[in-house]
Amino acid sequence: MKIYHYSKALAPLILIFTCVVLASPSYAAMHEVKMYNKDPQNKKNRMVFIPRVLKIKPGDTVKFVSAQKGHNTQSIKGMIPDGSEKWRSKISKDFELTLKVPGVYGYKCTPHFAIGMVGLIVVEGDNWKSNLSQAKKARKVGKAKKIFKQIWAELGVPN
Numbered sequence: 001m002k003i004y005h006y007s008k009a010l011a012p013l014i015l016i017f018t019c020v021v022l023a024s025p026s027y028a029a030m031h032e033v034k035m036y037n038k039d040p041q042n043k044k045n046r047m048v049f050i051p052r053v054l055k056i057k058p059g060d061t062v063k064f065v066s067a068q069k070g071h072n073t074q075s076i077k078g079m080i081p082d083g084s085e086k087w088r089s090k091i092s093k094d095f096e097l098t099l100k101v102p103g104v105y106g107y108k109c110t111p112h113f114a115i116g117m118v119g120l121i122v123v124e125g126d127n128w129k130s131n132l133s134q135a136k137k138a139r140k141v142g143k144a145k146k147i148f149k150q151i152w153a154e155l156g157v158p159n
């Protein structure tokens with residue numbers, strides 16, 4: 001029987017594949033950052049990314065969810081590590097981003113940068129602080145300056 005021979009030939013391969021998957025030390029995780037006009041937990045918090053600070057492992061994916069319309073995510077110039085790629089998503093669309101290089105990644109909502117709609121992703125690793133001082137020096141506008149001061153304090157690396 002052909003089918004029998006076919007599955008018999010595949011069985012070792014399937015076994016090997018299963019072992020490799022199970023033996024992997026960790027799966028790349030998926031995280032969510034939601035984009036809101038108003039924070040559902042605190043209505044006074046307007047135009048926000050929730051969570052504002054997110055720590056992930058190298059290779060993890062962040063999904064920016066357009067929970068309320070009118071927002072996007074864009075890396076801030078000078079606020080991502082060397083060897084990583086800048087990004088800019090479309091307004092009111094979900095967007096997935098996979099980050100591999102340890103470091104801090106500052107980002108903004110393009111239309112709401114000046115009113116402080118910013119966030120930070122930390123990709124953990126021994127050298128995650130490698131671009132920290134550069135990120136702190138990068139140009140920020142309006143209320144984003146104040147929000148990043150809060151973010152550095154939250155991270156335990158105040159100015």
Ligand SMILES: [Cu+2]
Binds near residue numbers: 047070072109111117
């Ligand atoms: Cu926005």
